[in-house]
Every structure is written in structure tokens, then in C-alpha cells.
Amino acid sequence: MTSVIASIKDLIYSVFEVIFSTIKASFDAVFSIFHSLFASIFSVFGILLNTAKDAVGAVGGVGKFIASNIFVLAFVGIGIYGFLNYRSRQGRPVKVGNKKLN
Template identity: 45%
Template sequence: MPSILASLKDLFSSVFEVIFSVFQSAFDTITGLLTWIVNFLVGTVQMALHTVGETLKAAGGLGNLIASNIVLIALVAGGIYGYVRYQSRQGHPVRVGNKKLN
């Protein structure tokens, strides 16, 4: 008789373990899915922010290039203007090709 009771005890214990493992598996599946969804959304936002940041960084670099070129062109133009003014004040005609500038 004790072996029958032990067997029944083991049977009920096994049934409860099966039920518990089914619920545990379902819970793990749901939490894993939710974790995946959250990580996907966070990763998408991080990727978008990184892309925007790098685009702005590139645009800033391009802006620096354009600004430095504008400054350089302005310096050259100012130098040419100063040279032409100096030559005209000295009474020397400034020629470009066959044309007189002053």
C-alpha cells in the first residue's frame, strides 16, 4: 500500500510539474517576445538618432569647407582689388589681355 500512495504522490507531483512547466514556458515566451519588441524599438530609435547625428556632422563639415572657401575667395578678391587700386593710384594702367581696367 505505501508504494501505491508513493506512486500516486509522484503522479500528482508530475502532473503539477507539467502544468507549471507549460505556464513557465508560456511566460518565458511572452517575456522574450516583449523584450524583443522593446529592443527592436529602442534599436530603431538609436539608429535614427545616430543617422541624424552623423548627417548633421557631415553637413557641419561641409559648412566649414564652404565657409573656409568663401573666406579664401574673399581674401584673394580683396588682394586683387587692392592691387588694382594701388596700380591705378600710381598711374599705371591695369591690363587684362588687351583691355584696360582703369
């Protein structure tokens, strides 16, 4: 008699285990679908943010390049102006081509 009761108990346990494992598998499937959907949406936002950050970095790099070129050209211009001014104060004529400037 004990084996019959144990067998019925095991049968009921197995039926409930099948039902609960089916429900758990369904919830896991729905959760994994939502998780992958949210992960893909957030990855798109991450890609957009990284692209914007890289674009700002590139513009900053170009800005630094232009600013350094302006600085170098201004330095060369000041040097040329100082040299021409020095030459004119020494009494030597400053010539550009065949023209005399002072």
C-alpha cells in the same frame, strides 16, 4: 508503506512541476515575443536617430567646406584688390586685356 507515500508524494510533485514548467514556458514565450517586438521598435528609432545625426553631420561638413571656400575666395579677392590699388597708386596703369582701368 513508506515507499507508497513517497511514490505518491513524488507523483504529486511531478504533476505540479509539469504544470508550473508549462506555465513558466508559456510566460517565457510571451515575454520573449514582447521583448523582441519592443527591441525591433526601439532599433528602428535608433536607426532613424543615427540617420538624422549622420545627415546633420554631412550638412555641417558641406557647410564648413562652403564657408572655407568663401573665406579663401574673399582672401584672394582682397589680395587682388590691394594689388590693383597699389599699382594704381604707383602710377602704373592697371590693364585688363587691352583696356586701361585708370
